[in-house]
Amino acid sequence: xxxxxAIQECGGVARTCELRRYGVSGDAVVAAAVDxxxxxxxxxxxxxxxxSAVAVAAAHGGSVTCVSALRAHGIWLxxxxxxxxxxxxxxxxxxxxxxxxxxxHHEGKTTVFGVASAVDALKVAWRCLTxxxxxVAFESAWRLGLLSxxxxxxxxxxxxxxxxxxxxxxxxxxxSGLESLFRFRMMLIGVExxxxxxxxxxxxxxxxxGRVLIEIDGRANHEGDSERARDLARDAxxxxxxxxxxxxxxxxxxxxWPSTQAAVLAAIDDMAFIxxxxxx
Ligand SMILES: [Zn+2]
Ligand SMILES: [Zn+2]
Numbered sequence: 001x002x003x004x005x006a007i008q009e010c011g012g013v014a015r016t017c018e019l020r021r022y023g024v025s026g027d028a029v030v031a032a033a034v035d036x037x038x039x040x041x042x043x044x045x046x047x048x049x050x051x052s053a054v055a056v057a058a059a060h061g062g063s064v065t066c067v068s069a070l071r072a073h074g075i076w077l078x079x080x081x082x083x084x085x086x087x088x089x090x091x092x093x094x095x096x097x098x099x100x101x102x103x104x105h106h107e108g109k110t111t112v113f114g115v116a117s118a119v120d121a122l123k124v125a126w127r128c129l130t131x132x133x134x135x136v137a138f139e140s141a142w143r144l145g146l147l148s149x150x151x152x153x154x155x156x157x158x159x160x161x162x163x164x165x166x167x168x169x170x171x172x173x174x175x176s177g178l179e180s181l182f183r184f185r186m187m188l189i190g191v192e193x194x195x196x197x198x199x200x201x202x203x204x205x206x207x208x209x210g211r212v213l214i215e216i217d218g219r220a221n222h223e224g225d226s227e228r229a230r231d232l233a234r235d236a237x238x239x240x241x242x243x244x245x246x247x248x249x250x251x252x253x254x255x256x257w258p259s260t261q262a263a264v265l266a267a268i269d270d271m272a273f274i275x276x277x278x279x280x
Contacts, residue, residue, distance in 0.1 A: 003032035004048055011114040013047045013058040042095060045113075053084060058113045059097040062088035065105050066128050067137075069121035076140035076177025078133040078254070085128065087116060103128065118146035119155065126159045132184050135166050139180040142172040171195060179206055179216050182253050186264065201237045205245075212267045213238055213245040216253060 006022035007014045016026055029046055032038040039050040047055035053072060057064045064072060066085035071077055085103045088094055089111040094104060105124050118141045126134050138155070141147050147155070156164045169187065173196050174180040183193060193207035193214065207214035215231070235245045246267055252260045 003028055003038050003046075007038060007046060007048045012049065012052055012054045013041070013045065013113040016044045016046070019046070041097075054114060056084055056097070057086045057102070059095060060084070060086045060088065060100060060102045061092050061095045061111065062086045062105075063112050063114050063116055065107070065116040065121050066103070066125045067121075069116040070118065070125060070137055070141070072115050073118045073121070073141070073146060074144060075118060075137050075146070076180070077129075078136055078177065078181065079129070081128075087112075087124070118144075119151045122147075122155055123158050126163050131163060131166065132181060132188075134163060135170065135184045136177045136180040138167055139170050139172070139174050140177050142170065143174055147172075175206065176216065176218050178218055178250055178253055182214070182216050182248070183207070185253075185257060185261065189261070191264070191268065199238065199241065199243070201241065202234050202243075205238075208243075209264075209268055211243050212264070213243045214264065215245060215247045217247055217249050 001009070001022045001024060003019070003024055006019050006024045009022060010018050016029055019029055020026070029038065033040040033046060038046045038048060039055070041047055041050070041055060041059045045058055047058060049055055050059075053064050053068060057068075063086065064084065065087040067077060067079075067081055068085045083101045083103050085105060087105040087107050089108050090106050091109070092106070092111040105127075107120075107124060122134075122138060122141060125137065129137065138147075142152065152167070152170075156167045159167065166184070166187075171183075174183070175196075179195075183195065186193060191209065193209045195207055196204055197208040197213075198204050199208070199213070202213075205213045206216050231247070238245050244267060246263060248260055
């Protein structure tokens with residue numbers, strides 16, 4: 001096997017001893033580093049692409065973890081942190097490297113390279129995320145199929161009770177992180193919604209509370225004229241069944257929460273005394 005292929009098999013970063021298992025000799029690795037086929041991160045550690053997160057973490061002395069691993073798994077994150085979070089192990093040594101801005105984590109006795117699993121990343125990410133960001137990431141990982149029931153139980157046991165009590169109320173059917181964030185913020189003030197409710201002649205709506213329907217429109221969706229026409233038709237059908245629909249964008253949920261919350265509370269207050277047609 002050639003050097004690049006062998007490094008790839010090891011996850012993009014490999015020690016010389018690991019490469020020997022693929023039949024790659026020490027001389028071949030050194031030659032690859034000299035001709036630029038591979039990159040020498042430090043003595044005995046090689047990567048295919050020095051700029052990859054896995055390579056920077058290995059140069060630092062460990063593996064990609066926490067929010068950086070969550071991002072690598074495609075899990076929805078509210079905060080756009082740029083620092084690389086690296087697990088160097090309990091006794092691991094941190095190696096100086098060019099432009100280091102890494103955040104250290106110290107988990108496990110052995111130093112490994114690569115990207116932590118979603119479960120292992122969530123086990124430590126509560127230390128670096130706000131409660132609501134962590135809740136949203138947990139629901140996102142669940143929705144992506146990255147957390148089994150056993151995984152969720154182990155995470156609930158691993159985090160402090162002030163976080164665990166919220167994870168017990170998490171769901172695996174939120175369509176987007178934005179929906180998770182909306183529901184979490186409403187739960188914080190004691191307002192519970194039914195999620196993903198199917199209403200005749202309207203279809204599935206994100207949330208329902210009494211006569212109020214809430215639709216959360218993500219950034220990429222609901223931009224075209226046809227989508228807008230469809231939304232308006234849904235809203236008109238909802239009115240016929242006794243509902244009022246409120247629609248919120250990414251910016252309204254993330255950046256203008258006080259006015260969004262006020263609108264929801266006012267709508268719930270106004271409509272609470274009327275019984276929806278579906279309940280009759
Ligand atoms: Zn972290
Ligand atoms: Zn670093």
